[in-house]
Amino acid sequence: MIVENNACRAPRVYLETYGCQMNIADSQMVTAILQQAGYATTSDANEADIILLNTCAIREHAEDRVLGRLSDLARLKDARPRRKLGLLGCMAQHNRASLLKKAPWLDVVAGPDSYRRLPELLAGVAGDPTVDVRLDRAETYSDISPAYDSGVRAYVTVMRGCDKFCAFCVVPYVRGRERSVPLPAILREVERLAERGTKEIVLLGQTVNAYRYNQVGFGQLLRMVAAVDGITRIRFTSPHPSDMTADVIEAMAQEPKVQPYLHLPVQSGSDRILAAMGRGYTTEAYLRLVERLRSAIPNLALSTDIIVGFHGEEESDFAATLDLMRRVGYDSAFMFKYSVREHTRAFKLGDTVSNEEKSRRLAEVIALQESLSLERNRALIGREFPVLVEGPARRGGGMMVGKTPQFKTALFPASPSINIGDTVNVRIASATAHSLLSTVP
Numbered sequence: 001m002i003v004e005n006n007a008c009r010a011p012r013v014y015l016e017t018y019g020c021q022m023n024i025a026d027s028q029m030v031t032a033i034l035q036q037a038g039y040a041t042t043s044d045a046n047e048a049d050i051i052l053l054n055t056c057a058i059r060e061h062a063e064d065r066v067l068g069r070l071s072d073l074a075r076l077k078d079a080r081p082r083r084k085l086g087l088l089g090c091m092a093q094h095n096r097a098s099l100l101k102k103a104p105w106l107d108v109v110a111g112p113d114s115y116r117r118l119p120e121l122l123a124g125v126a127g128d129p130t131v132d133v134r135l136d137r138a139e140t141y142s143d144i145s146p147a148y149d150s151g152v153r154a155y156v157t158v159m160r161g162c163d164k165f166c167a168f169c170v171v172p173y174v175r176g177r178e179r180s181v182p183l184p185a186i187l188r189e190v191e192r193l194a195e196r197g198t199k200e201i202v203l204l205g206q207t208v209n210a211y212r213y214n215q216v217g218f219g220q221l222l223r224m225v226a227a228v229d230g231i232t233r234i235r236f237t238s239p240h241p242s243d244m245t246a247d248v249i250e251a252m253a254q255e256p257k258v259q260p261y262l263h264l265p266v267q268s269g270s271d272r273i274l275a276a277m278g279r280g281y282t283t284e285a286y287l288r289l290v291e292r293l294r295s296a297i298p299n300l301a302l303s304t305d306i307i308v309g310f311h312g313e314e315e316s317d318f319a320a321t322l323d324l325m326r327r328v329g330y331d332s333a334f335m336f337k338y339s340v341r342e343h344t345r346a347f348k349l350g351d352t353v354s355n356e357e358k359s360r361r362l363a364e365v366i367a368l369q370e371s372l373s374l375e376r377n378r379a380l381i382g383r384e385f386p387v388l389v390e391g392p393a394r395r396g397g398g399m400m401v402g403k404t405p406q407f408k409t410a411l412f413p414a415s416p417s418i419n420i421g422d423t424v425n426v427r428i429a430s431a432t433a434h435s436l437l438s439t440v441p
């Protein structure tokens, strides 16, 4: 056990996570690494000896939020100077040069490939900041079993990094090159999760369907995970459209445990902008893929990512994005204003669309998506779906919540015979753009 201030108690770590699902999974892994090294965890920053923020660098806005939060937390450090403050993740990697100037109270700065060394870094001399942002082409943390939350669903990282280098994206620079977690480690982890009662596995990777371990590709990985007893549902995120090969579509279509839901980032509906972004597909190829997916997988729900206001986006390009959204009829979408990021290929191009114009375009795509989501959800009224029960609904009122196979949120009346982790059939009674109000027939 680590002894601090001669007190015989484990130092307590408070960890706050920003950004995507990959970061949430990384935080669970960081927690496991620190627990193994003798640290305890706390959900209260006030009682922590070590405060860590696991951060995101995808958008400027996310970085500003973290810097604001850091200066709040610096006050806690003032109150107890031996308390350590650390910054982890993509922002640590992205802003390594300027971070210590902007946040001089930081004790530790560690990038996504440095978590194994965190106990060492945290043990560094007080007042002497330690920075470790080396990228490691081989690091997959495959020997570490993350400290998963209790819950019906667990996120299992199967690959790290990205080789696509889309012009707007910092991921290849902050998370390094693509590498897959060895297959035996993934299967071991899924079996462990099944033993502790996890029902649903979400396979994670920046371009998850680029997975490859020896001769095993992503389609085969899906089938092997599906063969694990006790796991009833499998999802994955985020695939890249260019890696959506026939074997992945076949595995989705043929393996009942793989759920009929796909997050398929498109980013723009304009071929000119897609080429400038370096996405590697045209709208025609994307729409053909959607057609193949829909004919292979009945009842497939689709979501996407859309960026508005990328460098050079004209009104006609934006109109093409709205048109593509209508043609696909997405069930949901994550929509963002383009944010110029240092180190990316598009950085030197700068912004050509004003912030006001980006805001207008964003409001328009959001309004369109709301109406598409509502239309798609209303079409489900009267139909029945198996729902994996997650727990009581946040809004209370004696309701429970769970997800349909299409990853739609269904609310239904609680009953003593329905338990968390059960799969119950519900009938959709009414719908909003974001949820389905249901009855249990």
Ligand code: SF4
Pocket (backbone or CB within 6 Å): 162, 163, 164, 165, 166, 169, 170, 171, 172, 206, 207, 240
């Ligand atoms: S595929 Fe493109 S957008 Fe996605 S993580 Fe890789 S570089 Fe970024």
